Amino acid sequence: MAAALMCVLTLATVVARAADALPSWNDGAAKQSIVDFVKRVATKGGKDFVPPAERITVFDNDGTLWAEQPIYFQLAFALDRVKALAPQHPEWKEKEPFVSLLKGDVKGALVGGEKALLEIVMATHAGMTTEEFEKIVKDWLATAKHPKFKRSYTELAYKPMLELLAYLRGNGFKPFIVSGGGVEFMRAFAEKVYGIPSEQVIGSAGKQKFEMRDGKPVLVKLAEIDFIDDKEGKPIGIQKFIGRRPILAFGNSDGDLQMLQWTAAGNGVRFMGLVHHTDADREWAYDRDSSIGGLNKALDEAKAKYWTVVDMKKDWKRVFSFK
Amino acid sequence: MAAALMCVLTLATVVARAADALPSWNDGAAKQSIVDFVKRVATKGGKDFVPPAERITVFDNDGTLWAEQPIYFQLAFALDRVKALAPQHPEWKEKEPFVSLLKGDVKGALVGGEKALLEIVMATHAGMTTEEFEKIVKDWLATAKHPKFKRSYTELAYKPMLELLAYLRGNGFKPFIVSGGGVEFMRAFAEKVYGIPSEQVIGSAGKQKFEMRDGKPVLVKLAEIDFIDDKEGKPIGIQKFIGRRPILAFGNSDGDLQMLQWTAAGNGVRFMGLVHHTDADREWAYDRDSSIGGLNKALDEAKAKYWTVVDMKKDWKRVFSFK
Numbered sequence: 001m002a003a004a005l006m007c008v009l010t011l012a013t014v015v016a017r018a019a020d021a022l023p024s025w026n027d028g029a030a031k032q033s034i035v036d037f038v039k040r041v042a043t044k045g046g047k048d049f050v051p052p053a054e055r056i057t058v059f060d061n062d063g064t065l066w067a068e069q070p071i072y073f074q075l076a077f078a079l080d081r082v083k084a085l086a087p088q089h090p091e092w093k094e095k096e097p098f099v100s101l102l103k104g105d106v107k108g109a110l111v112g113g114e115k116a117l118l119e120i121v122m123a124t125h126a127g128m129t130t131e132e133f134e135k136i137v138k139d140w141l142a143t144a145k146h147p148k149f150k151r152s153y154t155e156l157a158y159k160p161m162l163e164l165l166a167y168l169r170g171n172g173f174k175p176f177i178v179s180g181g182g183v184e185f186m187r188a189f190a191e192k193v194y195g196i197p198s199e200q201v202i203g204s205a206g207k208q209k210f211e212m213r214d215g216k217p218v219l220v221k222l223a224e225i226d227f228i229d230d231k232e233g234k235p236i237g238i239q240k241f242i243g244r245r246p247i248l249a250f251g252n253s254d255g256d257l258q259m260l261q262w263t264a265a266g267n268g269v270r271f272m273g274l275v276h277h278t279d280a281d282r283e284w285a286y287d288r289d290s291s292i293g294g295l296n297k298a299l300d301e302a303k304a305k306y307w308t309v310v311d312m313k314k315d316w317k318r319v320f321s322f323k
Numbered sequence: 324m325a326a327a328l329m330c331v332l333t334l335a336t337v338v339a340r341a342a343d344a345l346p347s348w349n350d351g352a353a354k355q356s357i358v359d360f361v362k363r364v365a366t367k368g369g370k371d372f373v374p375p376a377e378r379i380t381v382f383d384n385d386g387t388l389w390a391e392q393p394i395y396f397q398l399a400f401a402l403d404r405v406k407a408l409a410p411q412h413p414e415w416k417e418k419e420p421f422v423s424l425l426k427g428d429v430k431g432a433l434v435g436g437e438k439a440l441l442e443i444v445m446a447t448h449a450g451m452t453t454e455e456f457e458k459i460v461k462d463w464l465a466t467a468k469h470p471k472f473k474r475s476y477t478e479l480a481y482k483p484m485l486e487l488l489a490y491l492r493g494n495g496f497k498p499f500i501v502s503g504g505g506v507e508f509m510r511a512f513a514e515k516v517y518g519i520p521s522e523q524v525i526g527s528a529g530k531q532k533f534e535m536r537d538g539k540p541v542l543v544k545l546a547e548i549d550f551i552d553d554k555e556g557k558p559i560g561i562q563k564f565i566g567r568r569p570i571l572a573f574g575n576s577d578g579d580l581q582m583l584q585w586t587a588a589g590n591g592v593r594f595m596g597l598v599h600h601t602d603a604d605r606e607w608a609y610d611r612d613s614s615i616g617g618l619n620k621a622l623d624e625a626k627a628k629y630w631t632v633v634d635m636k637k638d639w640k641r642v643f644s645f646k
Contacts, residue, residue, distance in 0.1 A: 053520055130562055174522075187566045197376055198566030199497075199522075208562060210555035210581055217584045219562050226563075232533035239453055239531060239542050240549075241564060243510045243521030258533055261540045 021167040024160040024318040030273075031315065033308045034164065037271040041247065042171045048269045052172035056246045058238060058259060059161075061179035061186060061203075063252040063293040064275050065194060067156040069284045070147065071106065072292065074185050075117075077140050079106065081124035089123075098123075118225075125182060126206055126223035133221055137188035151322060154193045158275075159321045161250075165194055173248070176200045178237055180230035180255055184221070202241045204229045234259035247271065257298040260307065272307035274298060279313040344490040347483040347641040353596075354638065356631045357487065360594040364570065365494045371592045375495035379569045381561060381582060382484075384502035384509060384526075386575040386616040387598050388517060390479040392607045393470065394429065395615065397508050398440075400463050402429065404447035412446075421446075441548075448505060449529055449546035456544055460511035474645060477516045481598075482644045484573075488517055496571070499523045501560055503553035503578055507544075525564045527552045557582035570594065580621040583630065595630035597621060602636040 025031040040048040041055065062068035071079075082092070082101050092098035097116035100108035110116055125133065146153055165175050177186060177196055183203030190196045207224040210217060229237040235258050238246065248271040249256070249263035260272045276295065277286050287295040302309050312319065348354040363371040364378065385391035394402075405415070405424050415421035420439040423431035433439055448456065469476055488498050500509060500519055506526030513519045530547040533540060552560040558581050561569065572579070572586035575598040583595045599618065600609050610618040625632050635642065 053514075056522075176522075183563075183566070191376075199379075199499075199564065201566065205563060208559045210558050210585075216588050217558065217581065219558060235533050235540065235542060236531050240506075240528060241522065243506070243524065258540065262533075265539050 022163050024163055024316060026315055026317050028315055030308055030310045038171050040269055050247060055173040056242055056244055057168055057173050057175045057248040058178040058246040059175060060251040060256045061177050061181050064250055065157060065161050068293050073153045074181050078120050078124040122223040126221045129218040129220055133184055134188050137185055141189055154189050155322055157193050159318045160316045176202060178202045178234050178259060180204055202229060202237045230255045232258050235262035253293040253295050254298045274302050275310050276312060278311050282319045283312060345486050347486055347639060349638055349640050351638055353631050353633045361494050363592055373570060378496040379565055379567055380491055380496050380498045380571040381501040381569040382498060383574040383579045384500050384504050387573055388480060388484050391616050396476045397504050401443050401447045445546040449544045452541040452543055456507055457511050460508055464512055477512050478645055480516050482641045483639045499525060501525045501557050501582060503527055525552060525560045553578045555581050558585035576616040576618050577621045596633060597625050598633050601634050605642045606635060
């Protein structure tokens with residue numbers, strides 16, 4: 001009797017949990033497509049059942065799990081680091097992109113394009129050990145504020161996506177980040193903010209060197225690119241790090257297109273999703289012409305192939321955890 | 324009452340399981356050091372307790388989880404592939420290392436050293452899609468036999484190590500393979516043989532190219548090295564793929580030394596282990612002078628630092644699952 005009652009109560013809890021697992025999502029096609037997919041894949045005995053070990057899911061980070069405007073948050077970190085390191089680099093006073101940066105002219109600094117960006121990244125992400133870098137990022141995240149919201153950058157994680165990650169985990173899915181962002185930058189907060197452990201974070205990376213310092217081994221970050229996890233690099237990163245094809249992929253820009261195509265091309269039921277930034281009031285509205293998170297080809301392909309396009313303004317009841 | 328009885332029974336099962344979790348290990352210092360470590364780390368409230376998420380463990384593959392004599396099994400695969408592919412490559416009749424190989428002269432073929440080995444690997448591991456390669460490896464494993472034991476190569480996984488992997492998993496540890504072997508070669512059997520999913524397999528790798536074939540995306544394996552996961556490469560691979568330091572590492576050769584040093588240099592309790600091949604009757608006996616799995620510097624360092632050295636002859640009751 002008691003055992004039977006307990007079972008009924010447990011069952012009731014499970015059902016209740018499923019019903020409001022996504023409270024920050026408005027009822028509509030996007031939310032429905034997620035819930036339908038999870039039910040089909042996770043229902044034992046169903047024709048679309050996928051064993052838990054194969055419930056691999058991949059998420060872009062910038063613009064998909066947290067915001068990315070007015071500049072990528074990792075670039076904001078790099079700019080702050082340039083200022084902090086400037087006293088040790090008198091030569092920067094006469095060298096672009098640093099001259100412009102130190103005058104506060106970000107646009108001017110980035111006129112040099114990818115080369116300038118790479119110089120900024122290398123000057124701020126190399127030359128220290130992996131442990132030193134982790135501390136630098138954590139210290140920055142603990143104090144830096146977003147220029148528009150005056151909040152910590154980690155508070156700009158999207159509430160609906162945090163709920164989605166928890167909902168997927170609760171149904172036996174394994175979420176990975178697959179982002180163009182730096183892997184060691186993201187690992188400094190991914191577990192705390194998203195509940196995603198470091199071994200499930202895939203990103204762009206620099207080369208490293210193993211060396212002994214005072215008889216202790218360290219890994220030193222070198223100023224040399226190892227891997228760019230963007231566009232064609234995303235399916236390659238997935239194969240390198242995970243070694244099997246995801247059944248769900250979520251992105252927000254053309255940089256995610258190949259990851260979505262790679263996911264879509266597998267057998268069985270698949271979920272491909274895009275976050276469409278349509279909310280100038282609560283967040284930002286941008287797509288085809290944006291230099292950050294440009295969404296053009298992938299938006300057309302999503303519409304042609306009936307992938308799920310999340311209209312932020314319409315589909316999200318709340319955007320962030322704070323009011 | 325019933326519930327209390329059930330709890331007692333469950334508790335009894337857990338204790339029994341711990342007691343004979345390693346039945347193929349003889350009682351002795353090696354087995355004891357493993358059990359002690361697991362108890363210290365996994366006992367909640369203990370001063371050495373480590374949360375499950377941080378119970379990262381790493382294992383070399385060749386010579387640690389399965390045998391590696393008389394030649395690395397992946398090299399045996401490559402040699403069989405050279406024979407199978409020879410009709411499509413008439414030029415191999417006049418080109419080393421292929422001339423020697425096709426005459427059955429492995430030693431002659433390997434006179435060319437690393438360059439010859441690389442040519443063999445590239446000729447047999449590149450030019451196909453990742454899915455095609457997986458099928459080729461699985462087909463080979465299903466039919467190829469080890470020259471000495473006349474058994475499938477996957478039957479040469481060490482029974483005591485399979486028990487150790489299961490024991491660790493049962494206590495909330497997460498085992499990774501960190502091996503100089505090819506990552507896509509190992510992933511073709513790691514889950515089935517070791518219970519280690521593909522996303523927990525780290526190894527050497529070639530570069531890949533994303534391309535569309537008849538409107539479907541594929542990843543093509545290129546004849547270009549991306550990463551060598553050996554010696555200094557092992558801690559680098561651990562940082563790249565896992566992003567945190569293991570608390571247990573097991574190897575068997577000097578190629579594992581840096582991985583053991585990296586593991587040892589972390590805070591808190593650590594376990595460093597070496598499989599020492601001392602059993603010429605049941606397996607092989609080799610260490611300092613062996614060209615395969617040479618164990619020299621790491622053996623000295625293990626003794627000096629009181630790491631666990633598993634004496635295969637003395638410490639293992641059984642070596643393989645078959646009699």
